[in-house]
Amino acid sequence: MIDFHKSPTKDITYSLTRLRELHLQSYAEMWNEKDSIEKFIRKCTENDLDFRFEDPADYGLEKKYWAKVLKRVGPKYPHREVEPKKITKGEDSPKDNPYLFWLLETVPYYNQLRARYVLQPFQNNTIAIKLPKRPTTPEGMTKEQEGWWLSQAIAAYSQISPWMFIMSETPGLTNKVSGASSVGDLTYSEDYFGLQTKLFIRGVEQFSVYFMKSYQEYYLKKTGKPLVYKKDVEVYESLLAPNPPDPSYDLSNASSIYLSFGAAMLNLVSLIWNSEEMWKMVITKEEDIHKYEPGQTVLLINELLGYEYPFHFDFVILEDKEADFVSRKVAYSHNKKKKIEDNPVWKPNEDLIDWLWTWKYDGDEYKGWSPTGYKEVKVEEEYLNSTESFIQAVHNIADYEVQMEPEFHRDVYYPSPRFPLQQLWQVCPYPPTSSEAAPIALNRYNIDDSKYPFTC
Numbered sequence: 001m002i003d004f005h006k007s008p009t010k011d012i013t014y015s016l017t018r019l020r021e022l023h024l025q026s027y028a029e030m031w032n033e034k035d036s037i038e039k040f041i042r043k044c045t046e047n048d049l050d051f052r053f054e055d056p057a058d059y060g061l062e063k064k065y066w067a068k069v070l071k072r073v074g075p076k077y078p079h080r081e082v083e084p085k086k087i088t089k090g091e092d093s094p095k096d097n098p099y100l101f102w103l104l105e106t107v108p109y110y111n112q113l114r115a116r117y118v119l120q121p122f123q124n125n126t127i128a129i130k131l132p133k134r135p136t137t138p139e140g141m142t143k144e145q146e147g148w149w150l151s152q153a154i155a156a157y158s159q160i161s162p163w164m165f166i167m168s169e170t171p172g173l174t175n176k177v178s179g180a181s182s183v184g185d186l187t188y189s190e191d192y193f194g195l196q197t198k199l200f201i202r203g204v205e206q207f208s209v210y211f212m213k214s215y216q217e218y219y220l221k222k223t224g225k226p227l228v229y230k231k232d233v234e235v236y237e238s239l240l241a242p243n244p245p246d247p248s249y250d251l252s253n254a255s256s257i258y259l260s261f262g263a264a265m266l267n268l269v270s271l272i273w274n275s276e277e278m279w280k281m282v283i284t285k286e287e288d289i290h291k292y293e294p295g296q297t298v299l300l301i302n303e304l305l306g307y308e309y310p311f312h313f314d315f316v317i318l319e320d321k322e323a324d325f326v327s328r329k330v331a332y333s334h335n336k337k338k339k340i341e342d343n344p345v346w347k348p349n350e351d352l353i354d355w356l357w358t359w360k361y362d363g364d365e366y367k368g369w370s371p372t373g374y375k376e377v378k379v380e381e382e383y384l385n386s387t388e389s390f391i392q393a394v395h396n397i398a399d400y401e402v403q404m405e406p407e408f409h410r411d412v413y414y415p416s417p418r419f420p421l422q423q424l425w426q427v428c429p430y431p432p433t434s435s436e437a438a439p440i441a442l443n444r445y446n447i448d449d450s451k452y453p454f455t456c
Contacts, residue, residue: 012255016453018197020446023205023426023455025193026185028442029065030207031431036064037207041214045087045221052097053085065192066207070101072188073204074180079367081177087222100204103427104215106229107208110432110441117429117445121312122295124206124427125452129265130320131283132157132357134273138327149355150273153325156357158266160421173369173408173418181372182419202423211430257310257453264307271304278304283319292316312451320421322359324413331358331413338412359418362411369408424454 030037040059044051056067075082075098082098097104107124108117135153137146172183181187186203190196209215211229219227272279282300284292297316298309309315408418432441446455 012258015197015199018195019199020453020455022189022193022195022197024442024446025195026065026069026189026205027428027445027455028438029192030069030428031438031442033064033066034212034431036061037066037209038212038214041209041212041218045214045218048087048221050085050087050222051218052099052102053082055082066101068188068192069185069205070099071179072181072185073100073206074175074178074184075099077365078175078178078180079365087218089222089224091223101206103206103208104210105208106210107427108429108445109211110430110437110444112432112434112437117441121451122298122314124208124425125312126314126316126423126425127311128316128318128423128425130318130323130421131265131269131272132320132323132325133279135325152355153357154266154270154273156325156355157269158262160357160417172372172420174372176368176370182369184423187372200417200420202420204423204425206425206427208427208430260307261310264301264305267305268301282317284316286318289316310451311453313454321363322361322417322419324358324360325355326358326413328354328356331356331415335412338409356415358413358415360411360413361408361418366410371408426454 040054040056040061041051043059044054056062056064056070061067103124105124106120108120110117135150137149141149172181172187174181182202183200184203185205186197186199186201189203189205216227268282272282282297282304284297294314298314301307301315302309429441429445432438
């Protein structure tokens with residue numbers, strides 16, 4: 001479960017260091033399996049099938065690390081099946097891939113002559129967070145009371161801190177249709193490499209096929225013309241047009257960065273709640289992400305807040321449509337009417353604050369989700385007398401399984417989010433042409449610029 005009473009920055013440097021190590025190992029594993037990806041794309045193209053719509057398991061690749069990541073990250077619409085598709089003539093938008101794992105754009109590539117990666121700040125790597133709309137004022141509340149009530153709502157929301165990387169030991173939910181995980185590839189990678197970040201975020205690792213020979217063959221068959229690579233000067237085009245970062249050994253994991261970031265975001269919430277026009281400027285609709293220009297939100301918050309955004313990751317803000325600030329009694333009554341005998345949320349306590357943030361997932365996109373790795377845990381009687389011993393017993397379960405709810409309920413108020421409020425999109429850097437250069441290249445990528453806190 002998520003512990004909102006725990007300081008979000010207490011272990012942030014530990015968690016982000018683990019996250020950096022996790023990504024480095026993941027990239028090394030994907031580099032090692034690059035030939036497998038080449039053969040998969042080439043086989044699909046030979047059969048006149050669009051590789052972006054194909055399941056690697058149908059080609060005997062279900063045990064490959066990259067294939068597992070593809071499935072965990074899932075398709076754009078995880079509650080729908082991805083149907084195989086023939087290669088159709090014409091060019092598609094690079095953002096129209098059904099499986100989010102695939103990227104058809106230029107990514108950081110290794111310049112062997114200069115022995116460094118050519119990076120593109122604010123492109124490909126992205127932090128996306130969800131923020132709630134201004135709560136609906138309760139009926140009968142005066143204008144003066146409303147101001148105090150909204151102050152209470154903002155203060156309560158600061159405890160949730162999606163911009164601060166929520167600490168959690170919840171392994172997430174799995175969709176029975178696509179096999180996608182609500183936390184993306186994060187928990188799978190953690191188990192695969194034996195590294196626990198204790199973060200409740202959605203990790204989305206992507207792999208670019210842009211420079212692969214098999215993709216060139218696919219592109220020629222699909223468009224009828226050869227793929228012409230972009231020039232370096234075109235690679236860096238963006239709204240911010242930053243200079244290529246300099247090499248650095250500053251990994252920028254200081255907790256003060258995230259405290260400042262959180263304070264800026266909380267200030268932003270108070271501003272956009274008071275202006276519908278400002279809300280529309282700041283919030284990106286999910287259906288409009290393909291129109292989004294890299295760096296536009298960064299420029300906006302720098303201007304609105306007088307705050308210098310500290311990362312070279314792009315930044316996108318979405319609406320948290322499931323969040324609501326409601327009365328505890330209202331939420332409890334609603335849940336009981338759903339006839340949930342063993343209430344998964346809470347029991348009323350008159351000593352607790354009457355209003356709180358809740359999350360209710362009743363949209364079609366939340367069909368078919370269930371807890372990942374749930375297992376009925378039997379604990380010896382002696383453990384029940386000691387909270388510490390009980391927790392330790394749960395942690396000792398094989399394969400990192402934890403005790404959690406046996407079912408995910410739609411249309412129920414939860415007092416903490418069941419889906420992460422923050423997403424971290426990272427692209428795997430393209431491997432060097434020579435395997436001999438791989439160790440140097442990987443570590444070079446790790447030290448380039450302090451504004452890439454989770455690896456470049």
